[in-house]
Structure formats: C-alpha cells, structure tokens
Amino acid sequence: MGEQVQDRQSFVPGDQAFQDDLRRRHRRAKRWQVFFFASLVVGLLALLALFANVADEAFGTIAIASKYSEAEVLAALSEARGVTVEGPLEALENDDLAQVLALYIPRRVPVIVRDELSRVKPEDFTRVPLREALAGATLPPDIADLTISQLSLEQQTAILSANLTHDVLYARVLNDVIGLDILKSWTLSRTLFDYAGIEAEFQALVAAQDPPNPQLKPHSWLNSTFVTGTQSSYPELAGIRTAILGTLWIMALTMLIAFPLGVGAAIYLEEYAHSGNWLERLIETNIRNLAGVPSIIYGLLGLAIFVRALAPISSGALFGFNEANGRTIFSAAMTMALLILPVIIIAAQEAIRAVPQSIRDASYGLGATQWQTIWYQVLPAALPGILTGTILSMSRAIGETAPLIVIGASAVIFVDPSGPFSKFTALPIQIWQWTARPQEEFRNLAAAAIIVLLALLLVLNSAAIILRQRVSNRLRG
Amino acid sequence: MMSSNGDGRYAVQIRHLNVFYGPRLAVREITMPIARNKITAFIGPSGCGKSTVLRAINRMNDLIPEARVEGEVIYRGENIYRPEIDPVEIRRRIGMVFQKPNPFPKSIYDNVAYGPRVLGIKDRRTLDQIVEQSLRQAALWDEVKDDLKKSGLALSGGQQQRLCIARALAVEPDVILMDEPCSALDPIATERIEDLMKELVVDYSIVIVTHNMQQARRVSEYTAFFTTDESRTGELVEFDRTDKVFSMPSDPRTADYIAGRFG
Amino acid sequence: MQNQATLQKREIIATALNRQAARGERSALHQRTRLWERVIRYLLLMCGVVSIFTTIGIVVVLGSEALLFFTPPTWIDSFKTLQEPITATATELAISGAGTPLEAGEIIRMVNEEMRVVSVDAAAGTITVERAINGTVAAPLTAGVDILRADSVTLGEFLTSTQWMPQLGSFGVLPLLNATLMISAVAMLVAIPLGLSAAIYLSEYASPKARAVLKPVLELLAGVPTVVFGYFALTFVTPLLRSLFGIDVVEIYNTASAGIVVGIMIIPTVASISEDALRAVPQSLREASYGLGATRLETVTRVVVPAALSGIVASFILGVSRAIGETMIVSIAAGAGPKFTFNLFAGAETMTGHIVRISSGDISYNSIDYNSLFAIGLLLFVITLALNILSRAVTARFREVYQ
Ligand SMILES: Nc1ncnc2c1ncn2[C@@H]1O[C@H](COP(=O)(O)OP(=O)(O)OP(=O)(O)O)[C@@H](O)[C@H]1O
C-alpha cells in the first residue's frame, strides 16, 4: 500500500503508467458496480422464484381415478328419469344430484340427511319426529311428524334436494358416488413444457395400478370450491373457507383491540409526554424493545396468560359459551394485538410527529384546549398516516403463524367460526399444515392457499398505498 | 365593553419579565406597556427575543417544554402567570397571527368557525354570522364569499394570512399579537395587511414584530427596540412613541440599528 | 367610535361564554376544572402502560414457567420395574429392565414412596435402598411397579449438555441453540453481502427513478409471510440443493436450505437500514473524495462505508436477531428432532422450531415438556433482547457522529 502511494507520487498526468493505472482503477470500479447491481437482482430474483414456484405448484395436471365415470352416472340418471340428462355433473340441478345419490347409495341417504341437517344427538335422530330432528329445515307438512325411518327413499331424497346447497350435493356426489381419487399431480411447468412426459408417466401408472376410470386432466388447485369449501381429507374437495373466516375474525378483533390502544399510546407519547419523566421514558424504550421480540415469544405469552390463566374468559365459559378450553379466536386476537401494538404505536407516533407544529400553534392560539387541538386538528391531519401504518401492521399480523400455533390453533377444524369464543384455524396455519404433509397434492393445496393469502395482502397494501397518496395530496393542499 | 379594572390606557403591562429556555436566559428584565387600541411594534436584530416576549404575552411559551417565565404580565389587573389563571382563556383573549400563514387543512369556513366552535358555539346561523363578519373585518369576504368550502390551503399567501387574521378575529380577542405577519408576503399583499391593521386598531390592541423599519414607522404608534448583550440575552433598549424612536433615539444602539449599521 | 359589526360579534361571543360561565365557572380568567381533559389524559397514559404490562407479562411468564422447569425434582421413567413384591420394611429390591443404571445416592420413587439408593449390585440385579424418605410412607409394593428416578434440570446442564432427549431426562439446549446459530450464520452469509451491496447500489449508484422502483420491489420481500418463505425453502430451495449436491448428501430437511431462505428474508432489513445509514453520510464527504480524484468505488469503500459503519453494523445485528427469532421457515424446512450436528445438509431442530413442534402436539400444562418450552423461550428472549439493545446502542452512537 505504502509502495503504491510512492509510485503514484511519481505519476504525471499523461504519463503512460498513470494512464494504465487509471484504466485499471476504472475497470475495477466497473466490476464492482456490476456486482452491487447483481446483488440487488439476486434479491429480486428470489422474490420472482418464490412467486413462480407457488404458481407452478398451484396449477398443473392431475391424474384421477373414480369408481364410476361421469358418463356412466349421467347415463344411469337419464335412464331413471326417462329423458336424456346433459352433463357435466357440476351443472346438474339439486334434484338431479340428489337423485344420483338415491340411485347409487340409497342406504346412505338417511345418513347424509343426518350428517348435514340433524339438530339432535345422533342416537336420538331415528327416534324423534323430523319436526324436531331437522328443526329449521324445509319439510312438507305431511311428513313433519314422522321419523326418518318411516319415510320412503323418494321423500328422503326430496329433503336433501330441498335443504342442501348445490355445492354440498355436488361434493357428496363426487365424494360418495364417483369416489374421486387423485393418483398423481404434475406442476404447471411440466404441463406446459413436458406434457408428453406426463402422458408417458400416466400410462405407466395406469398399467401398473389399473385404477378404475383413469383420467388425465388439467387442474387449477385454486378454484371456487377451494375458496368456499371446508376442510376435507380429500385434497380434491378441500377448501379454506373456515381458515379465511378464522383469519378475518382474528384480524377484526385484533384491530378492535390494538388500534385504539396503539393510537392512544402514540398520542400520549407525542402530545403529552414532554416532561421526560421516568415513566414516559420507560414506555418509549419499552415499545422499541417489544418491537424486536420474536413473535413466537408472544405465542408463549398468549398460551400462558390468555389460553391458560384466563381460560374462563377466553373459552367464553364466563359468558355462557361452552368451549372446552381457551384456544379460541379471542385468545388469538389478544395475542396478535399485543404483537402488533408496538408496530402500530411506532407508526402512529411517526404520523403524529409529521403534523406541522404550526397547526397546533394556530389552534392553541385561538384558545382551544389541548384535547380540542388533538381531536379537531392533530388527529384528522395524522389519520391517513396512522391508517397506513395500521394497515401495514395488519398485513404483518395476517401472515403471522408461529404465535397461533403456540397458543394451540393447530387442530383440524371443520366448522366455521361463529364468534370470539369459537375454535378456529387460520390461513397461514392451513398453509403450514398442508406444507408439512408429505403428499404432493397437499403441497398443491398449500400453494393455492398461499395465493389466496398473498392476494389478501395485496389488497391491504394497495389500500395503504392509496391512502398514502391521499395524504401527500392533502398536505399539499 | 372596555376593561373594567386595571389601567384603562394599557391593554397589557409587562413587568420584569425573564424568559429561560432550559438553563439559558433568553430575555432579561423586560418592562413595558402595550397601549390599548394602538399598534405597538417590536423591532430588533434576529435572535434578540422579540418572538419570545410576544409569546410570553399570551402564554404560548407554555407549549415549549423547556421554556420558563419569571416576572409578571398584567392583563385586566391580573398577572396571567398566576397559577389559578387559565392559559386557554388567556389565548382566547390575546390572539396570535404567525409569521408563516398556517391555515388548518380544512375549508375556509371551518378555519374561521373553528375558534367559536371550540368555545361551544354550535348554532349554524350564529356561526355563519361570525364567519362572515370576521372575513369582512379581514377584508377577505369579497374574495372568498362564493367558495367558503374551498380549502384554506388553496388561497394565495396573502389571502392565507388574512384568513389567519380572520380566524383570530372570530373569537373576539382584546389583543392581537402578530409575529412578522408580512415577512412571507409580497409588497402588495403586505400593503393590504398594513391597511387592515390600521382599520382593526379601532377595535383591538395590536402588537407586531417586524424586521421592516419602514413598516414599523408606517403602522405603529409605539416602538420597542430589543437587542442582545454579550451573553446573547435579549433586552429592551428603548421604548417610546414611534416618531420619537425613529427621529431622536435616546440610545446610540437604537440609532445604529435604525441607520442600518448593525443587525 | 367602534365598529358596529364588531360590537355585535362581541355580544354573540359574550353570550356564548356567559352560557358557559353559568355552568359553574368562576372569574373569567381563572382555571376551569376541565375534568374531561384530565380523564382523557390518564386514559391515554394507560394505553401506553399496556406495553409495559406486556413486557412484565413476558418476563414473568417466561421466568416463572422456566423456574418450574429448573425446580427439582421431576420424576422420569427409569425404564426399570420392581421384579419381586416387597414388604413395607424390605430394603433389598430386585429390579429388572433396561436404561441407564441406577447409581448410589440417587432418589427413586415407586407409587407414592420415595427411597434413596444406598448401593447397587449390578451383577445380581439388586439394589439396597433407604425406605420412606422425604416424609413419604413405606408401603408394601407388588411386582412390576415402575421405578421413577428423580431428575432435576440444572441451569448448567441446560446450557452445556449436548443432548435434548426429554424421555431420558436430558435437557441440554445446545443442540437447539447450535441449529439456531448455524442457520443464523448461513443466513448472515447470504444477507450481509447481498443486503449491503444492494444498499450500496441503491444509495450510491441508482438514479432517483431507478431507486423509486427498485426499493419498493425489494421491500416486497419483507412483506412476504414467513410461512410462505418456509414453503419456498421446502419446495424450491431444498430440491435445488439436492439436485446440486446429490440426493444422498442433502437430506430433505436440512439447515442449509432454511438458512439460505432466512437470509433472503432478512435482505430487506439489512438493505434498508444500511441504505439509510449510507444516505445519511453528508454529500460533502463524497465531494471531497471525488475532488481528490477517487473513482466512485474508491469513494464508496474508503469514505462512505466507513463513515456509515455503525449504522451498517446495527443493521447486521438486527438481522442476526431476526434470524434467531425466525420460526416458520426453520420449523418447515430445517427438520424435526434436536440433533447436535455441524452438517449443514442434515436436519436439526432449532429453539423456535422445537417450541412450535412441541406446542402443536398435545401437551399438558405443568408437564416438563410444557415448562421446557418456556425455558427455551426465555433464552431466546434474552438473546434477541440483548441483540436489539446492542443494535440500538450502535445506532445511537452513529447519530451522535452526524448531528
Ligand atoms: N424553543 C426554543 N428553545 C431554545 N431556545 C430558543 C427557542 N426559541 C428561541 N430560542 C432562543 O431564544 C433566543 C430568542 O429567540 P426569538 O425567536 O425570540 O428571537 P427573535 O428576536 O424573534 O428572532 P427572529 O427575528 O429571528 O425571529 C434565540 O437565541 C433563540 O435561539
């Protein structure tokens, strides 16, 4: 190094050595610039790979087998009806679908009635009159006082057709009659670039296993049944409605708790806390520290406090609900609220700090009190910023998985949450559970659920960007 | 409507006023009156404490956490720094107009109606009346009467400053403190504000801080000249009738400043 | 000669104020009580105090549950049973079964009675015991009774043992800590060069327009939920590693894949904080360097980066803290089961991964498993808190330099 400096001192501009050195330095500079840029690109490529990978898994081709083919079922139905019924199965009316169930699995029809519609205990179902057993269902008056076993198959079928949604009936047909079975699934990239390979694999599969009615078809794992259906052990039928509802419930409750607390704390710290006393300093430092605590720690906190210590409250037992334990939406929302509270406080503090002091001066100068100044001037001016920060914190909370798992939300849940004291599952939990399964089909489902989650995030973030735009326009006047 | 107690000639009397920012003494031993229904001008070099004294008159300094005030400011026979006095009420009666026009990011109407509203006036017709009269007093009514819903920030700088004056007038203060109200404005807008002050002084007592000697000369009846000592603490050098200060200053520092020899 | 309109307005305001005065206010200039203002102020203060209670909650919960974990004794299965029935007074017992042999001096428990082992005769398969210690009552026992042995987890064992096998009563956190640190190290190997370079590019090279596009796109990375990153690690990076290094070398669950993806996840953290630090370096410093004939690279590496060093270091520390606390990526991709290994291509469970796995199963409160989660949590909390405080201390120093 010292040598080099001495060398340089002897350089004279225009000197050959000087020129060479300069060129060398520039080349080096150029190389590093490329490296810096490449680093940035690697980050962006990772993002791209992530999205591409998810899309690759969420769409593709599947090989399915079924006990009966659609055509067979349609033919049988046509024969029973005496007219030709046109497919596809999914387009059939409710009574046609119910008829299919009656044709193929007559003895399971009352069981389906019980599973889908019964309001009484299973052991009472066959004994009490339908008026009671199926309370709330649409029933012809003449059969209301009979029990299910006294009905004819036609009458039972009519109950199904009148009371179940098309989706449920169709799922039943697929599940119980057609007996759909996914043999194998291929990714989108293979479907696009190596369809011949897929077909060869399919043929080999058929030759080896000889499944009934094998079929190869393109498939989008992200579809309407998926978004609106409930959890199922058949990947083809599994849906995430319960998880989406769980996530929405948790988010709504979390915000209800965290937003007022967070904004309140931020107002205090920015507008009142000027004396610099120990309590105010402690709160301020404490919030910065909490923001860095790993989310799983909040999970442990929620487990010990909300789920366990406050079980009578969090299970709703105190309010007359009878959940068995405190692993409810309430506990999840409380935990999440504590988790994002520091984030909201910090964002709201920044938004409040950005309100020009001149606005406060003007208000005080007119004889407004401190709270009037805050309520009528500071908060309205800071609100878009506060909302932006809140939405961003929300999008962090939506993807949080670890605390939910720790407070015990990992059970498989089939029923939609109905209130703060319901058991629940949530989108990220569902993704995690499916990802952890070894079967390829569940990975596909996880990918489809990821797309739904990312779409939800996109909506939230767009809202935040629009709000931010608004605020900058507003401050410009 | 005039003050019932205290010296009828003076709106405010400042006595032995010291203001500290943290440990630092910013202004020392200020004693002077503010004459009723007259314009008093504060002049002096930058940093000599004009704004500090001005803000001490309506307790705006309370809003600066590290500021501390000693001495007395007598208003209506009471020292406004006594603990039982309500600063909020003081600021209602002693209004303020700031250097940079600072309308609220709201409509013109809401800007002017804000003061009466926080005083508890909710009746729409009363508010309409106050807003119109205040805007007329501030000579802004004719320019904005058709779009009172427009944002206050959409006005020109001079109009914004007059809006701020109208806003201050809407709560009917006794005294109006103006901290360099024209420094951000062009000469024409400045002239309008000066004319406005001359009209308003019939009903209000006005204090104006200015760096513009001509302005002080044109509008004010009394002038206070401040400067700083070696320790950068502000002090009142001279207080007298404006014509006297400008024609026969009793202190050489005043003469130097007016002649443009420093500051 | 006052203005008529002004007088009128004064009248209106005076009326309004009188109405207020009638509501029990004293002299015109005197203080109002304004109870409402005071109530609001205290309510807002309470909002802030909630955050203190959160911290207290964390410390108390982790501390007290972890304390239970370290409080002796915990009864664990010795995998041995009583071979022959004994009377209430017998002191020589025949035992059978596998597992680590009992040792003299050890406390054992059968049904409700606690005994101290006096001597062990391994060859004969018998032990001599002192009956009914610790206030328990001696009773006859039937053959086949399980022998439990007292085990207490000491802080020393917790921090130094390389075995985490709850069923054997060994609770050494090192395998978990080791996996955590290994993943964090890999993550930082990815995030430091990439994050810092990206920061340098954005702050020193990119045009304002390019920056306005590139930075938000990079920050999108920070918005991706970690469970999605976990999915990415397992279904993209792991297969990639396996095809690069061989299926036999790289296990399905491995720390390398998890580490790389954790690294990608924290690139935006490192990049955006470093970039802030770089941009805070006064322009005059750069100009001085250019003025001496330095190229842009020389200016960056010899002037700008050293000047922003404390901010950059703070970003690294924060990155490490996030890597250590990261949960979903490691729980999905790094594998289940604590293993003390330095092989990046083998699976090993981290502290966070362990907490997730155990708590997602059926655990009963007050079991040693349940308490052990909080002991691990406490360690995690202490480490990340220390790193966060350190990072802020470093940043604070950096602020001093430039203000
Ligand atoms: N909020 C504050 N904190 C600390 N010191 C302050 C504060 N405001 C003013 N000062 C100091 O008090 C002194 C007087 O300031 P002041 O603003 O009253 O001067 P001024 O005469 O109005 O100046 P200018 O003509 O520039 O407005 C200055 O030295 C200033 O630095």
Ligand SMILES: [Mg+2]
């Ligand atoms: Mg000033």
